[in-house]
Every structure is written in C-alpha cells, then in structure tokens.
Amino acid sequence: MNRILKLTFKGILYALALAGLFFIVIMFLPDTDRDPAGITTTITRDGVTTTVTTHGSSHVSRWGVMELNRQEAERGDVESQYKLGMTYLDDYEADELSQNLEEAIKWLTKAAEQGHVQAQNALGSLYFEGEGIPKDGAKAVEWFRKSAEQGDAHGQYCLGYMYENGVGLPASANRAAIWYLKSAEQGYASGQKALGAMYI
Numbered sequence: 785m786n787r788i789l790k791l792t793f794k795g796i797l798y799a800l801a802l803a804g805l806f807f808i809v810i811m812f813l814p815d816t817d818r819d820p821a822g823i824t825t826t827i828t829r830d831g832v833t834t835t836v837t838t839h840g841s842s843h844v845s846r847w848g849v850m851e852l853n854r855q856e857a858e859r860g861d862v863e864s865q866y867k868l869g870m871t872y873l874d875d876y877e878a879d880e881l882s883q884n885l886e887e888a889i890k891w892l893t894k895a896a897e898q899g900h901v902q903a904q905n906a907l908g909s910l911y912f913e914g915e916g917i918p919k920d921g922a923k924a925v926e927w928f929r930k931s932a933e934q935g936d937a938h939g940q941y942c943l944g945y946m947y948e949n950g951v952g953l954p955a956s957a958n959r960a961a962i963w964y965l966k967s968a969e970q971g972y973a974s975g976q977k978a979l980g981a982m983y984i
Contacts, residue, residue: 850868852864853867853868853871854868857891857894860898862894862895862898862899862900862903863895863900865891865894865895865900865903866891866895866900866903868887868891869888869889869891869892869893869894869895869903870888870892870906872884872885872887872891873885873888873892873906873910875888876888876916882916885916885917888910889907889917892906892907896927896930899930899934901931901934901936904927904928904930904931904934904936905927905928905931905936905938905939905942907924908923908924908925908926908927908928908931908942909924909942911923911924911927912924912928912942912946912951912952920952921946921951921953922952923952924942924946924951925943925946925951925953928942928943931943932963932966935970937966937971937972938967938972938974940963940967940970940972940975941964941967941972941974941975943963944959944960944961944962944963944967944975944978944979945960945978947959947960947963948960948964948978948982957982961979961982963975964979964982967979
C-alpha cells in the first residue's frame with residue numbers, strides 16, 4: 785500500500801512538472817501567427833485619422849494604445865489626456881520612475897484644466913498624499929473644489945474631508961457637513977458615512 789501511495793505521489797509530481805514546463809514553453813515560444821510586417825490599426829475620431837502599426841504582434845499592444853492616446857491628447861482631447869495621465873501614473877506606481885510621474889501630472893493637469901473631474905480628483909489625491917511630490921494641501925483643495933463645484937460626489941466628499949481635518953484650509957465642521965451632505969445626497973457611500981459620523 786505504501787508503494788502505491790509513493791507511485792501515485794510521484795505521478796502527480798511528474799504531471800505538475802510537465803504542466804509547468806508546457807506553460808513555460810507556450811509563454812516563451814515565438815508566436816507563429818505574427819505578421820513581421822505588422823498590423824495597422826486606424827481609428828478615425830472627429831474627422832481625424834490616427835494610425836498605429838504594431839510590428840510582430842497580432843494585437844494592438846498597451847504601448848500602441850498609449851500612442852493612440854498620446855496623439856489624441858496632443859490634439860487636445862480631454863479624455864485621452866486623462867487616460868494618458870493615468871497610464872503614466874500607473875507606470876510610476878509600478879516602477880517609481882520620476883519621469884512617469886512628471887508626465888502623469890502634465891497630462892492630468894491638461895485634462896483637469898479643461899474640467900475633467902476625474903483628472904481633478906486624481907491631482908487632488910496626488911497633492912494630498914504627496915507620493916513622489918511634496919504634499920500640498922492647498923493644491924489638493926484647489927483641485928477637489930473644482931471637481932466638487934461641478935457636482936462630482938467624490939470631489940465633494942474629499943473637499944468635506946479637507947474642511948473637517950483642516951488640510952490646506954482652516955478647519956470648519958459646518959463647511960465639511962455641507963460638502964458631505966452634497967456627496968451623500970448623490971448616494972456616495974463615503975459621503976454618507978462621513979456625514980453620519982459627524983452626528984454621532
């Protein structure tokens with residue numbers, strides 16, 4: 785009986801080893817479906833055509849998408865500016881390369897200045913947290929206020945938090961409650977929780 789268990793155990797180990805080897809081979813073998821001339825993807829938006837050719841790949845790579853966003857962002861497209869900024873921010877968080885953070889701030893600022901609330905919130909968070917840049921409560925408040933004044937529930941919650949804790953501006957429980965209430969009325973859970981906590 786002991787011998788049968790040992791053989792079964794060895795068989796399982798060999799099967800796992802073969803499966804792992806098979807996985808490694810598949811991951812690192814050249815893709816035979818690749819077209820050495822590349823694949824060209826053309827996107828037309830608002831009468832402007834953008835073309836990206838991905839060499840040696842059967843799909844548009846992450847960098848191809850990033851290049852499409854860059855071209856659109858340089859033309860002033862606010863959503864592309866935001867997406868490009870967030871891509872650089874994700875890259876910074878993964879690699880901590882200061883050039884990625886600089887690019888993230890550059891593109892997020894361009895989008896935020898055109899009224900993109902998510903970009904405004906992202907900038908507010910960057911300045912609030914001070915990750916990779918000096919903390920600046922006043923700049924965080926500036927961006928959260930722009931978002932909040934456009935009716936964004938997250939921006940309203942963040943501005944309420946800044947007032948409640950006196951970050952970047954004088955503390956004011958009354959103003960915090962006003963912004964928390966605006967956020968809560970939109971169903972934003974964090975705003976509801978913060979407002980409720982003020983009355984406990």
